[in-house]
Structure formats: structure tokens, C-alpha cells
Amino acid sequence: MQYEHHAKSSYCGSITGRSFVQGDRKECLDRMMKDYFIKCPRYPAQDFRSRFRMRRELFESILNAVVNHDHYFARKIDVVGRQSLSPHQKLTSTFRMLANGCSTNSIDEYYRLAETIAIENLKRFYKAIEAIYRATYIHKPNREDLKRLLRKADKRGFPSMIRSLDCMHWEWKNCPTA
Structure with a gap:
């Protein structure tokens, strides 16, 4: 079976027996922003709500709170000199996993996240939400x-x-x- 080789993706070797294919993060971010977050997105508000189980305004509010609380979610240059994932990429993947109960592997194609990054995003998200909202919402x-x-x-x-x-x-x- 022959597979297409995408010009913007490249094989980067094997880490503990797993292959790693670098997806184009910018292309992925641009597509996601056009789909959901620009002024006139490709998908209407009701599609956003059904996919993420919340209104876009609530998503943006949580995103801002989480980025302000934990700078892990802010966009920066990573250790190999590339632009890191955007806060939108990190949180949309997290919310899709939470809203739909899907695995880390099922979000890889759209979000271009490695399984370890998706899991780290989820763990850091839980900690941030608990710290931010504990006094207001997370109590008896x-x-x-x-x-x-x-x-x-x-x-x-x-x-x-x-x-x-x-x-x-x-x-x-x-x-x-x-």
C-alpha cells in the first residue's frame, strides 16, 4: 500500500518504538480558526455548541482564564525553535476529548497533537480549572x-x-x- 507524502509533513524518527510525523501546526491553526473562531466562521454557533458542549463566548472566557493562570497554555517558541501550539489548539483538543469522551488518538488528525501533548494539556487544564474555579464552583x-x-x-x-x-x-x- 502506498501513502501520500505531504510536503509540509516530515518523518522525524522513532521515539520508544513509535513513529512521529510532524504536522503543519500553522496550517492546522489557520483551519481551526476559520472553522470556529473568526468573525464569520465556517461552522455556525450551534455547531460550535454541539461539538464543544458550550457557547463560544464561554469557551473564550475559560481560555483566557486558563492562559492567565498557567503560562503553559500561552503561545511561545518551543525547545527546537518552532512556534508552539496556540492556546486555542491546546484547549479545543482538550474540550473535544471532554465533551465527546474521545481518545487522544482520535483528535490527532484535526489538531495535529501527539498523544503525550494531548494528555499533558488535559492534566494541566484540570489543575488550572481546579485552581481558578475552586472557590466559586468546586465546593459543597x-x-x-x-x-x-x-x-x-x-x-x-x-x-x-x-x-x-x-x-x-x-x-x-x-x-x-x-
Whole structure:
């Protein structure tokens, strides 16, 4: 079987028995920015939301918070003198893995990330999110939180939201036991 050799990709040898093909990071970044992040992206807002499970504005807010917290996510020159991955490349791959439960290998083709980099991005992302949002969101709900959540749930038609869905007093027309 013959494989096409892309002019902008090159074989760089083997590391612990695995081959490594250098993808064109700039081309990948340009495509991703045109797909999702420019003023008039190729994919509309509802596609962004379905792929990343959030609005683009929320994504950008989290991206800025994470970059400001951990400079690992900022764009810089790497150890071999190349431009490193952009914050958008690092976080879109992380969010796609989280939103879709996909493996590191499944995001390689679009994002051009090695498995080790994807895993490192994910680990650093978790640590940054915990540090940034712990005081606000990552804690046991206090009495005020519970009241606020119950009011919000009641407005949306989910009384007693804090309990298990099985115990809610909410009728679901498609429930197999209804």
C-alpha cells in the first residue's frame, strides 16, 4: 500500500518504538480558526455548541482564564525553535476529548497533537480549572447555593432538583415505566 507524502509533513524518527510525523501546526491553526473562531466562521454557533458542549463566548472566557493562570497554555517558541501550539489548539483538543469522551488518538488528525501533548494539556487544564474555579464552583453547596439552585430548577420545571432524577416529582412522557 502506498501513502501520500505531504510536503509540509516530515518523518522525524522513532521515539520508544513509535513513529512521529510532524504536522503543519500553522496550517492546522489557520483551519481551526476559520472553522470556529473568526468573525464569520465556517461552522455556525450551534455547531460550535454541539461539538464543544458550550457557547463560544464561554469557551473564550475559560481560555483566557486558563492562559492567565498557567503560562503553559500561552503561545511561545518551543525547545527546537518552532512556534508552539496556540492556546486555542491546546484547549479545543482538550474540550473535544471532554465533551465527546474521545481518545487522544482520535483528535490527532484535526489538531495535529501527539498523544503525550494531548494528555499533558488535559492534566494541566484540570489543575488550572481546579485552581481558578475552586472557590466559586468546586465546593459543597451551602444553604444559599441550594436555595438558588432550587429556585432556578423550579422555574425550569424541575422541582426538587437536588435529589436523584429517579425521585423527582416530574413526569416524563417517554419514560418506559410511565
